[in-house]
Amino acid sequence: MDLKINGANHQVDVPDDMPLLWVIRDVLGMTGTKFGCGIAQCGACTVHVDGIAIRSCQLPVGTVGGRAITTIEGIGDTSAGAKIQKAWIELEVIQCGYCQPGQIMSAAALLAANPQPDDDAIDAAMAGNLCRCGTYVRIREGIKHAARA
Amino acid sequence: MRIRRVLVLIAGAIVVAVAAIVGWMVFQPGPYAFAKGSPVDLAAYKGRPPTGVPPELAHADAATRGEYLIRMADCEACHTAKGGSRFAGGRPFVLPFGTIYTPNLTPDPDTGIGKWSDAQFLNAVHKGIAPDGSHYYPAFPYASYTMLTDADVLAIKAYLFSLKPVHQANRPNTFGFPVNQRWLMAIWARLFNPDHRFRPVEGQSEAWNRGAYLVEAAGHCGECHTPRNLLQALDQRRKFAGGVAEGWNAYNISTDRNDGIGDWPPDDLAVYLAAGHAKGRGVASGPMGEAVALSLAHLTKSDIAAIVTYLRSVPAMASGLPKAAGPAPATPKLANIDNPVGKRLFEGNCVGCHAWTGAGAAADHARLTGLRSVNDPSAANVVQIILNGRGKPGTPKPYMPSFARSYSDAEIAAVANYITARFGSTPSKVTPADVAAFRKEN
Structure with missing residues (x-):
C-alpha cells in the first residue's frame, strides 16, 4: 500500500483495516503523533488528511487512498503550521506536552481554513482536543497570536 | 323484555x-402472496431447488453445510447472551409484558437440547411446540421457520449437536397475567402459524425463489421489519413497512422510494447486506449490525444477490417518513438551533469523526447526513447508537464508543435533538424520560 505522508511516498505492507495511527507510529516510526484514548475522544492522535484534521486512531488506513497525510513532523512546512508553532513557542503554550501534537494539528487546520477565527470558531475546532494540564486558555491565545502574525 | x-x-x-x-x-x-405466478409444492417445482445451501457449497461436507444453514437462519444472535457461550441462550428480550430469555441450544442433556429427537426438534421449529408439549412464545420466529424444509432443520440440529455442550439452565420469563398463560399460545399458533413448508412460485426466477426462501423462511427479516397487529402477528398487508426491534426502529425495507429502499441501486443493497455499510447509506448497527455480522456477512455472493432480487420485488409501502435533508453547513453556529447543551456535547464528543458538516471527517462510515436514522423524527436509533456505540475499538469494523455511562439522560436527549435538528429534516423532541426508557431496552 502506498501512502503520501508529509510530501514523501511510503510503501507499507499492512492490513487495510489497521488504524492509520498504528501505521504512522509503529510501522513508520514517526512517533510525534500520540496515542491517547484510542477511541477518537481525546484528539492526541490528530493528523491531517487533505488538510482536514482527523483522529488517526479511528481511521482504517485502507480508506486513505491517495490523499495527502500531514503529521506533526511535517506541519511546520505549511504556512499555517509554521505560524502556530511560532506562536506556541512565543506564548509558551505547552505544559506537559503530551496532547500538544494533536492540539497543534487541529489549530493549524483551523487557521488554514479560517485565517481570522473568533472564539466560537476556535471552540468549535478545538473542542475535540483534551488537555489534562488545562492549557486551553493559552491555546486559544496562541491561535489568536498566530492569526495576527 | x-x-x-x-x-x-x-x-x-x-x-x-x-x-x-x-x-x-x-x-x-x-408473506409472498404479492408475487405473480403459482406457488407449488417443493417436490413439484421444476427449477433448481431454492432450499438448502447455495450451489457454491453443493459439494461441501455436512459440517460446513450445517454451519451455513444455521448462519442463514441466524440462530446465534438470539441464542447467545452478551459475553456468554455461543448458542447457550440466556439473552434477555424486554417486551411490554415482561422479559423473556432465550433457551440453551447446545447439546447438554440436562439444560440444552441433548436429549431431543429429530421429531421433537422439527416440532419445535415448525410448530413452536416443546418436547413437553408446551407452546413457545412467538418471540421465537417459528411462524417463519415453519417454511424451512425438514432436511434444512435437521442439518441445523446436526450442527448444534456437534457443538460442545454447555451446562446452563434456562431462565424463566417474567411475563404477567394473562400473557403468562402458555396455552394461549396454542391458539396463537393455530391462528398465525401456517405450518407448511416453503412453496416456490412457478413463474418467478430461480434467484427470486432462492431469495424468498432466504428472506422469509431462514432470515425471517419480516419479524423485525414488518409491523405487528394487536395480536402480535405480522401484518402482511403492511409488509416490510417497518417495525421495532429491542427499542431500535427496524426501518421500512419495502420498495417505497422515500420510506423504503426503492431508490437504492442493487449494488448498494448487496454491499450493505454483506458488509454492513454502503456509501451514503450509513452503517448497520444494533440488531441489524448483528444480523450482518452473524448471518449476512457469511452468505455467498449468489445468495446475497438472490436476497436483493427478492427484496426489489416487494411492493412499495409508504410509512410516512420525512424526506431526508440535504448537506449541512460547515459553520458550527446555526441560528435556528437553540440547544447549547446539545451543541457542547456534539462539539466535544462527535465532531472529531462526524464533522460539522455531518459528512464524516475522513470516512463515509461516520456520515450523518442523508441517513434514515437522522431523518427519523423519533430519533430512536440516534439515541440507541449514542447509548450502545458500535463495534470494538482496534478492529477493522466501524467503531463508535458507547456514551451510556458518560452522560446523563438529559445530556443524551439534548445531543440527539441537536443531531436531528442539525442534520435531519425534522428536529426530534427526545426527553430525558425517553432516554431512561431506551436504557432499559438493552
Whole structure:
C-alpha cells in the first residue's frame, strides 16, 4: 500500500483495516503523533488528511487512498503550521506536552481554513482536543497570536 | 323484555365486531402472496431447488453445510447472551409484558437440547411446540421457520449437536397475567402459524425463489421489519413497512422510494447486506449490525444477490417518513438551533469523526447526513447508537464508543435533538424520560 505522508511516498505492507495511527507510529516510526484514548475522544492522535484534521486512531488506513497525510513532523512546512508553532513557542503554550501534537494539528487546520477565527470558531475546532494540564486558555491565545502574525 | 332484547342485540354486535377484527388479522395474505405466478409444492417445482445451501457449497461436507444453514437462519444472535457461550441462550428480550430469555441450544442433556429427537426438534421449529408439549412464545420466529424444509432443520440440529455442550439452565420469563398463560399460545399458533413448508412460485426466477426462501423462511427479516397487529402477528398487508426491534426502529425495507429502499441501486443493497455499510447509506448497527455480522456477512455472493432480487420485488409501502435533508453547513453556529447543551456535547464528543458538516471527517462510515436514522423524527436509533456505540475499538469494523455511562439522560436527549435538528429534516423532541426508557431496552 502506498501512502503520501508529509510530501514523501511510503510503501507499507499492512492490513487495510489497521488504524492509520498504528501505521504512522509503529510501522513508520514517526512517533510525534500520540496515542491517547484510542477511541477518537481525546484528539492526541490528530493528523491531517487533505488538510482536514482527523483522529488517526479511528481511521482504517485502507480508506486513505491517495490523499495527502500531514503529521506533526511535517506541519511546520505549511504556512499555517509554521505560524502556530511560532506562536506556541512565543506564548509558551505547552505544559506537559503530551496532547500538544494533536492540539497543534487541529489549530493549524483551523487557521488554514479560517485565517481570522473568533472564539466560537476556535471552540468549535478545538473542542475535540483534551488537555489534562488545562492549557486551553493559552491555546486559544496562541491561535489568536498566530492569526495576527 | 325490551331491554333484554336490546342487550342481546348489543352483545351480538360486539361478538360480530370482534370476530370481524380477528378475522381481518387472521385471514391475510401470505408473506409472498404479492408475487405473480403459482406457488407449488417443493417436490413439484421444476427449477433448481431454492432450499438448502447455495450451489457454491453443493459439494461441501455436512459440517460446513450445517454451519451455513444455521448462519442463514441466524440462530446465534438470539441464542447467545452478551459475553456468554455461543448458542447457550440466556439473552434477555424486554417486551411490554415482561422479559423473556432465550433457551440453551447446545447439546447438554440436562439444560440444552441433548436429549431431543429429530421429531421433537422439527416440532419445535415448525410448530413452536416443546418436547413437553408446551407452546413457545412467538418471540421465537417459528411462524417463519415453519417454511424451512425438514432436511434444512435437521442439518441445523446436526450442527448444534456437534457443538460442545454447555451446562446452563434456562431462565424463566417474567411475563404477567394473562400473557403468562402458555396455552394461549396454542391458539396463537393455530391462528398465525401456517405450518407448511416453503412453496416456490412457478413463474418467478430461480434467484427470486432462492431469495424468498432466504428472506422469509431462514432470515425471517419480516419479524423485525414488518409491523405487528394487536395480536402480535405480522401484518402482511403492511409488509416490510417497518417495525421495532429491542427499542431500535427496524426501518421500512419495502420498495417505497422515500420510506423504503426503492431508490437504492442493487449494488448498494448487496454491499450493505454483506458488509454492513454502503456509501451514503450509513452503517448497520444494533440488531441489524448483528444480523450482518452473524448471518449476512457469511452468505455467498449468489445468495446475497438472490436476497436483493427478492427484496426489489416487494411492493412499495409508504410509512410516512420525512424526506431526508440535504448537506449541512460547515459553520458550527446555526441560528435556528437553540440547544447549547446539545451543541457542547456534539462539539466535544462527535465532531472529531462526524464533522460539522455531518459528512464524516475522513470516512463515509461516520456520515450523518442523508441517513434514515437522522431523518427519523423519533430519533430512536440516534439515541440507541449514542447509548450502545458500535463495534470494538482496534478492529477493522466501524467503531463508535458507547456514551451510556458518560452522560446523563438529559445530556443524551439534548445531543440527539441537536443531531436531528442539525442534520435531519425534522428536529426530534427526545426527553430525558425517553432516554431512561431506551436504557432499559438493552
